[in-house]
Amino acid sequence: MKRMQTNNRLLMWIDERLPIFSYSNENLVSYPTPKNLSYWWNYGSIAGIVLVIMIVTGIFLAMNYQPHADVAFQSVERIVRDVNYGWLLRNLHSNGASMFFIVVYIHIFRGLYFGSYKAPRELLWMIGVTIYVAMMATAFMGYVLPWGQMSFWGATVITNLFSAIPVIGDYIVVWIWGGFSVDAPTINRFFVWHYLLPMILFMLVVVHMWALHIHKSNNPLGIEIKSPADMMPFHPFYTIKDLYGLGIFMIIYMYFVFFAPDFFGEPDNYIPANPMVTPPHIVPEWYFLPFYAILRAIPDKLGGVIAMGSGILVLYILPWLDTSKIRSATYRPIYKQLFWIFVANALFLGWLGQKPAEGAYLIMGRLSTAYYFIFFFILPLVGKFEKPKQLPVSIFEEVAKKCRTKED
């Protein structure tokens, strides 16, 4: 590690024993970053900041929330009505979850487009997928906590997915519930998991950053850093770029917090949980909708659950499915088209997920699900037969070329 240069003797004394200043300098200040990162590279840092906001608001909400079936609903209403700024904390937290998923989805699609999952970043990608899975579990259990009708029936439907497991399924569901239906023991343990998982998630993010800082960021050209001329120090160039992006993001986030706090929510969740009545139209939170559509596309209980699980787990083997050595889709004419169809298809699946599973919706859902998986499983062939475009020589040269065109 390169030692920090300073004349402050106290800082030097500390740094010699615990090199936190050298470490921060190496990873946040002089950290070498490709010169050509676009705004698509903002979403990682935004996601990190949203995670911190979620943890902090969550801790303060937990100080007033009561994880008991009898009072959970009232305790959330009390937070919103009586606790000082409780409405703000609650809106920051509930909308923060949606924002977190928007940001992370963009972050994942960024990785897909620019081939950020390819060697030597496979583990970085896989840790990322694990973070995404942990996020989904955390979000699901968080949505159960207000104990409204959608919370209750969402919890019932999602936990019942496990009953599809042959032989032991029913026992597993009872084990998850701690009873014979979603009830007081369930909300109690979900609260514990909802508090614990983000801590694990945070540690996963640290490992994600660790892996990132070994081979550094990928870049829009998808070519390796070859010389110091290809790089810039992280600070001030990317700190300011990240801050600018964060500012724009916060405007959007705060718009929802202050002006449309229930935009992402379901009105039915303001009806207290009632185990005797299911609301007429059950939908999961929007960020689960594409997978919900896959689940419903398969006319078999176990098959649907397997398809839905595979839809997420396939991301783990993506680095080995994609055999092309070219990272950026900019230089992969066929992959680029497949990618954009995949993005459109994923959005379409999300739209289908909130429609009733019948008639034309069901047929479209099946076709859409088919493409979702076809995309992944033709990648080995695409890698073989696609003729990539000529890659640029270096990041520096490409950046310089752009600057020259601008001057002209």
Added chain:
Amino acid sequence: MSDNSNTAPAGATAEQIENAPRRDFLLISTTTLGFTGVGMAMWPFIHSINPAKDVLALASTEVNLEAIEVGQAVTVMWRGKPVFIRHRSEEEIAEAASVNIDDLRDKQTDADRVQKPEWLIAVGVCTHLGCIPSGQKLGDKKGDFGGWFCPCHGSHYDSSGRIRKGPAPFNLRIPEYTFTDETSIVIG
């Protein structure tokens, strides 16, 4: 990081030197705005764990004194703490009034501590470390001065709730209260 400092490095171009104050301005204004923003954003979090509206709404307690006979004491709950209400006898009032102020640790006359001499209303929390002194019930130890005795560390309070002996530094606190009529009070 030499380019971290905003003084133009050796060999800087004229343009860089000219831009230096502009960069200083941007850096200082961004930092100021950032810190102010984060500082202001902290307030809702800090304030959220202050007493909430429903807690504040329950912050006063009404008591009807009619049923309390002379010599009798009742304990009511106010803001989660016991409040001692004692209907004092003539002797107790006289005794409390006769004490030489200079002998007291926390110098207060009995008149300063009551609105009506027959009613002593004090927060029943020992000013030492927060235990509840005994002396409200018939068989309780009342200490050497006929008031209250704290079992935790042996503080003795007199019939005016003043500290007379033991480690407590202050007299029993007198809560804010008002008589709404002859025999009713609102504490808080």
